[in-house]
Amino acid sequence: MLKKIVLGSALLVSSLFSGDINIAVAANVSYAIDDLKKEFNKLYPNTNVKVTLGSSGKLTAQIKNGAPYDLFMAANMKYPQALYKDDLAVTRPLVYAQGSLAFLSSKKIDFSKGIELLKQKDIRKIAIANPKTAPYGTASVEAMKNAKIYKQIKNKFVFAESISQTVAYSVTAADIGFIAKSSLFSDKMSKYKQGVNWYSVDTKLYTPINQGIVILKKAQNNSEVKAFYSFILSKKAKKIFEKFGYLVP
Template structure:
């Protein structure tokens, strides 16, 4: 009995020091998140990070309805701005990365044609994230309309719930699709080659995808959540985001 008490007394300080923070994260960041979490854990081993992934447009109403998230990493700035306006976010939205859009196909494609490639008769289905809830889908729709091909290809569009689902559709249920460029830097995507299976979408066709982060009111007295928030804005995190194809400001 004495031995058990001794063991518990030794473990108790570790238990008291450890804590868990809940982070709501746009799915496009999922590819970089493992490495971000790993580096954060190296720096702060007593802080556990629990990540919930989803489209920014679906995570936002969850937060407004009281979901107990401490930090929100959105795929654009409009959703964190909305939370700040409603006083649910306690920090002004800040840009932590700038995302970009790419085409992806499991088959070899002639990407020299650019967006005009989508009009090819061989391309019958085009994956795109839901533009109503996913900023990368909104950017893709903007690119289609600005390039003047939307009316010709709109019946080919297959809508996914999020950027990550659009990635899955692009190499399975569709002939080609619009994806977050960050996904292409995942180790799982190594077999898909630039210029053969994927290519960047002309950045002049869509508004820059400034991705925003906010600290939420649920974390008002949570020192650990503030530490994570500061980490994402740090040079260390930015270096990791660069590796996954993001631009950092």
């Protein structure tokens, strides 16, 4: 009898969660978002999670212009904090993961010099996410300035609109690029080897990239959005983020 009651309660909860939710997601999370959705749908199989990927700056501009997103997973805390301040978000921004930078090249690279290698003559083009709209681009510039090489190499930059586009540029249009380390943990990136094609950027050179999440005003009474929000902050989600190279709070 107890099993029937529990099963009935589970079916009732599942039936209550049976709509679409629209989430805006920073491009660096594109590699982990499918696994996150799959795990969430094990708990809420009838909720359809629709994802729009982009740079945090552009997604924030869309939200301010009325884009119908329910939840925002940004690449840093700056943008969700701005939305919260402007009363466009109903939850105070919380850190869901912490991102880090890596170098990537399709070529075999000697990484023994660290970030100084960017000054080499055979490094003619450096891919970087647009620092005006992409937090990983901002972190990349900060790393170069702290290493005191920015002015010497800024004419080599090839700008991408998002960190995911930077990955593509790093192995096609440029000799090397600054990417989100998380992108290296997808299956399609397995051909690029650590110490040969990619290497972590010294974390002492840039401010840790705290990535923030908020529920947006449109969805303040949406129970399915609240469920997804809680899931992203859960232990199950943290394990997925760790799998994709993130640090978790």
